[in-house]
Amino acid sequence: MKIVCRCEDITEEDIVGAIRKYNCQTLDELKQILRLGMGPCQGRTCLPIAARILARETGKSIEEIMPQTARPPVVPVAIYMVSENEG
Amino acid sequence: MKDKADVVIIGAGINGCALAYELSKRGKDVVVIDKKHIAAGATGRCGAGVRQQWSTRENALLAKKSVEIFERLNDELDADIDFRQGGYLIAIHNEEDMMQAKKNVEMQRSIGLPVRIIDRDEIKEIVPILDPDGMEAIGATFCPTDGHADPFKTAYAYANAAMKLGATFYRFTEAKKFKIEDGKIKSVITSKGEIKTGVVVNAAGAWSSKIAKMAGLEIPNKPVRKEAMVTEPIKRIFDAMVISFRHGIYFSQMSHGQILGGIPSPEEKIGYYTEPTFSFLQRMAYMLGRYAPALKQINIMRQWTGFYDVTPDALPILGFDARLKGFVHCHGFSGHGFMIAPMVARLLAQLITGEKLDLPIDRLSVDRFKGKVVKEKSVVG
Numbered sequence: 482m483k484i485v486c487r488c489e490d491i492t493e494e495d496i497v498g499a500i501r502k503y504n505c506q507t508l509d510e511l512k513q514i515l516r517l518g519m520g521p522c523q524g525r526t527c528l529p530i531a532a533r534i535l536a537r538e539t540g541k542s543i544e545e546i547m548p549q550t551a552r553p554p555v556v557p558v559a560i561y562m563v564s565e566n567e568g
Numbered sequence: 569m570k571d572k573a574d575v576v577i578i579g580a581g582i583n584g585c586a587l588a589y590e591l592s593k594r595g596k597d598v599v600v601i602d603k604k605h606i607a608a609g610a611t612g613r614c615g616a617g618v619r620q621q622w623s624t625r626e627n628a629l630l631a632k633k634s635v636e637i638f639e640r641l642n643d644e645l646d647a648d649i650d651f652r653q654g655g656y657l658i659a660i661h662n663e664e665d666m667m668q669a670k671k672n673v674e675m676q677r678s679i680g681l682p683v684r685i686i687d688r689d690e691i692k693e694i695v696p697i698l699d700p701d702g703m704e705a706i707g708a709t710f711c712p713t714d715g716h717a718d719p720f721k722t723a724y725a726y727a728n729a730a731m732k733l734g735a736t737f738y739r740f741t742e743a744k745k746f747k748i749e750d751g752k753i754k755s756v757i758t759s760k761g762e763i764k765t766g767v768v769v770n771a772a773g774a775w776s777s778k779i780a781k782m783a784g785l786e787i788p789n790k791p792v793r794k795e796a797m798v799t800e801p802i803k804r805i806f807d808a809m810v811i812s813f814r815h816g817i818y819f820s821q822m823s824h825g826q827i828l829g830g831i832p833s834p835e836e837k838i839g840y841y842t843e844p845t846f847s848f849l850q851r852m853a854y855m856l857g858r859y860a861p862a863l864k865q866i867n868i869m870r871q872w873t874g875f876y877d878v879t880p881d882a883l884p885i886l887g888f889d890a891r892l893k894g895f896v897h898c899h900g901f902s903g904h905g906f907m908i909a910p911m912v913a914r915l916l917a918q919l920i921t922g923e924k925l926d927l928p929i930d931r932l933s934v935d936r937f938k939g940k941v942v943k944e945k946s947v948v949g
């Protein structure tokens with residue numbers, strides 16, 4: 482068993498399974514189905530690995546797969562730190 | 569690609585997926601096309617709330633009937649959509665709010681909703697982390713049968729159930745043109761080929777006005793950029809969705825433990841803008857800190873944008889178009905398309921197959937904007 486996403490506990494088998502079951506073409510679909518990359522690291526560990534798996538399964542190139550919607554902040558930030566009337 | 573279908577649905581959001589299921593169940597040969605994938609638009613970006621507390625009878629009834637479907641949906645679709653009924657707590661800030669709340673509650677109770685007005689102490693009993701002073705609340709309304717469902721899981725559950733019944737989904741397939749003869753829809757020309765059909769459903773969400781225009785029809789919908797954010801997961805502390813129409817804020821704790829919420833962005837724009845803004849994050853953080861001071865120390869993990877497909881009265885546009893035979897409207901959900909999708913899909917499937925409708929939808933027709941419009945007031949985000 483190979484863990485790909487450590488935050489959400491997702492294995493390579495989970496990813497390959499989802500790609501084959503739903504004929505996934507994008508990382509966004511894997512994110513929706515598995516919660517891949519939605520944990521505290523926000524995909525910095527798992528998305529490049531998942532992109533390689535997706536490329537292998539679909540025959541697409543990494544360049545076709547990797548541009549994925551970026552969702553800020555870059556690192557988790559405490560609520561009080563960005564509050565408009567404080568700090 | 570299939571070259572014909574009974575019905576072609578444009579848009580694989582929650583409403584397109586649910587309608588595909590309801591039509592397939594009734595024996596129709598259905599094709600769903602989407603320029604991206606399932607739940608790629610507003611469905612996959614929404615706040616996941618399922619609310620029945622609306623100011624207009626149309627919305628409240630659609631939402632109530634949808635909750636009755638949500639309650640049995642796991643069994644019906646053979647899936648887990650993560651539906652939980654923790655209630656919706658809606659803040660009341662002053663006498664003016666209180667008058668509107670009383671009016672809403674009266675109408676909502678008349679259709680059978682177990683909603684009631686609660687005081688400041690009860691606010692803290694239901695959601696202990698709330699600070700009624702910070703909220704500037706004199707009370708709230710609470711409906712315990714409101715709740716949440718997982719939008720991804722619900723959309724995929726409907727799509728999978730539809731596919732099992734024979735529906736075909738073409739993702740990454742864009743509608744390009746309609747063939748129209750003698751005022752009737754004849755076919756949809758897509759980026760992957762032509763599909764002959766007598767019925768086209770416009771379920772394209774924020775892009776519905778573009779699809780309508782392709783068919784030569786004007787609709788009054790506008791895409792409005794909305795923003796949301798989610799924190800790191802924490803241990804379960806509350807079950808209700810907390811909202812305020814005056815502050816525009818909504819937030820709740822999801823099943824993984826994250827706090828998910830939104831508020832109108834200071835830089836809110838009409839049009840297809842997808843950039844998240846820092847001013848939204850500042851506003852959201854400030855208001856969340858006022859409502860629930862204990863949350864100030866937890867981390868925000870990500871923010872994102874999505875679109876409300878907004879109509880002049882914030883009510884959806886549903887049903888056939890008298891100007892073009894075979895063209896069905898299923899859009900204009902104005903920020904609450906997810907929570908009413910189960911009933912909307914059932915009604916439109918009944919309409920398309922010529923069955924008797926469980927609820928009348930004439931007042932939601934595209935023709936209503938000619939006269940005076942009665943606006944839905946209970947909108948957040």
